[in-house]
Amino acid sequence: MKILVPIKRVIDYNVKVRVKADGSGVDLANVKMSMNPFDEISVEEAVRLREAGIATETVAVSCGTTASQETLRTAMAIGIDRSILVETDVELQPLAVAKLLKAVVEKEQPTLVILGKQAIDDDSNQVGQILAALLGWPQATFASKVHIEGGNVTVMREVDGGLETVELKLPAIVTTDLRLNEPRYATLPNIMKAKKKPLETLKPEALGVDPAPRLKTLKVVEPPKRAGGVKVADVQELVAKLKNEAKVL
């Protein structure tokens, strides 16, 4: 079984983002970039399925600029077998990414696609589901447990108020939530080995996809700041303020 793992290069989750003064977006210059944390979980899950002998090959794919090669190398250092970069400088939105991935799926014919439930930059939470519907495949989003047996994948999903388990016919799409696994760190020998693993580059035109953005971003601003309030001396003062000043008790 082949597993395809789409990944995204995003601003590192520890970086405090700065909105550009002209309102055109977020400042990406000289900012540390990393693999989207939810995608690290999908890479780890694919590698574990490979180690368990359930998957025979794992392929990572990323859509974006040349710099995404670095992210694909990281995935291969964790244990992914080979990578594909769909290279473009165009601003990519979820629908376009899903169309590019659909073309890659048709080329690679994986049985399972595992990807993060959302990227922590645009927070859209769309690509996995769009890809599933474009392919006519079933989906299990927000996975916290994945089990493959026979022609099915059984997935425990994190939903509001608890957990839900669904069974899908393969081929299928799974999107990962935080508790699915704890991603390993790439070791130095594996980082060196990853440099020699195959990395193929494709262009959107070669895949027959127009990746032009659909939605127009008119402006990006900082959210209104919440002013800190006052410190109270004790519980009595707190309760009095909540009753008389804030009127919420």
Added chain:
Amino acid sequence: MTILVIAEHDNASLKAATCNIVTAAGQIGGEVHILVAGHNCAEAAKAAAKIPGIAKVRVADAPQYGDQLAENLAALIAAHAGEYSHIAAPASAFGKNFMPRLSALLDAAQISDIIAVESADTFVRPIYAGNALATVQSPDPVKLLTVRAAAFDAAPADGGSAAIEPVAPEADQGVSKLIGRELTVSARPELGAAKIIVSGGRGLGNGENFHSLLEPLADKLGAALGASRAAVDAGYVPNDYQVGQTGKVVAPQLYIAIGISGAIQHLAGMKDSKVIVAINKDSEAPIFGVADYGLVGDLFELVPQLTAAVA
């Protein structure tokens, strides 16, 4: 313009968020319809018809909609999408699951998690966990929206009497099935709908303290219980307690953060609360930067005092 709101429900009753989405739809302008897709869901449909200002409630009642599987829901909605200018659903696990499939089926871009309506085609949504707000415009003939319920007031749940009209079901896609659900049973209000939330963090030390200190306070206040991701990861409480970027985004009247330092990812989930109270022993904790009322001290002494002081 006609807007279709997809109801979140459990066949017997509507989830509270549906009323918030109706408010957002009202701000777009035009006629508002509600779709209730479920199985034996007549009660949920009746509840939807009582929301004032709804022109029509459409009901697809068939076994394949009973478990709200995304594959079947999206196919149903897509078959009727041509009648609508906007399709809106809550940005909950339910809405996030099926709406992007519609994006694929209709070849229309989805705008996720909107927090404000600027005009019929322009919406505001948080990006980077709420550290920036983007205003985006959609050129598509049908606008697909998921709506952050906490950002809109709830429409009244009573007073209307919309017509209820059946919708023919689409064929079962037959590619997925629900095996089971383990929902947390609680007498307390849901996090998303609670007026008061008592939330605990790593400062509680363990799960036992979490329950023995916070539950009496929550019970006295009629509050929901929440937690920081740190507390969830440490195993004090299950994941569905989690408030934050990767958990639930809430905006209650009163949010009481106890033993929570205030990591960016937690603040992203609660900073729109009307009044925030923080109790923490570290006077430099970031949570005090957003709290209206801060109380510095030992939570093991202060929380029981607070529980005793609220009538």
